[in-house]
Amino acid sequence: MQEFKFEQVDYSYDRRGDVLDISFGPPASAIALQVEDWLAIQVRINPPRLQGVTIVGSRKIFEKINRYAEKELLDRMRRLGGVKMSISYDDGSDTLAYRWEEDGFPVPREGTPTIFEPLSKGGGGVWPATAEEKSLDNVYVEKALPSKEIVGLKILEFTKCGPAALEGIFGAIIDTIFETTAEYDENVHLITDALVQSFDWQKAAALAT
């Protein structure tokens, strides 16, 4: 299990090249998983773990995030102090699970009922589904009841479907932020909200101006 503490995030911005590097812990040898040509996730080589994110052309990117956040998110956002994300893999069920934590406790607190819903592209089951839509087939979001706040994410059949599922999740989040015409269901928007509200975008945007 890798614990992911947002408060350990460190930023470095090269103003001349307009490159923002975000690292989770001190810089270390890593190779890139490229999500878009302007966005790369840096994965530490040994031991393998999430090392950071590189954003090329961040000024333009954060202009868009700022607009998105100001128009659509602020009324729904609240800052979560001491947020952590835990990632665990269950060998028996071949399931990768992400859970949000707050102040050292899982969100929601123990005993709170949750439900799982599929993470899918909107549009009402048009057949045949595209490869991008099918990549989300094994992805489920966990929501607390009755608030329906997203508290986690599960990827089933991770050995077989994990890479495509991660691609689908990242793609959906990126499209939700930057391609406002893309159709995704409410869960994709909620996941995007959860990530964006956990990220100190004001600080990052200040660096990029």
Next chain:
Amino acid sequence: MQEKFRDPAGFEATLTDACWAHITARHPVMEPFRESVAEAIRQPDGIHLGKRDPARRIYRKRYAHVPDVGDSLDLLVFVDGVDGYVATAYFRALSLRGLGDLIWPSE
């Protein structure tokens, strides 16, 4: 100090010490590969434009083996398409979505 490299399309890129210091500070794995960055600009496998920012040139060069890093990696070098400033460079193991338009070699 700065070095200038001309790509196969005749465009000149500039790598400054300040930029290299930034790259290696944030991506320590790049430390031994300054010459590889130069090679990726002078002799790339492909030159692309950025999808979101077409003023950005992205140089791509495939390496079958990179010592102490891994196998079958692409070195990507990001260059400002106006002033030629090398912004960053890193090794890519996997790409979820492609780069922008291929401008060299032309089809």
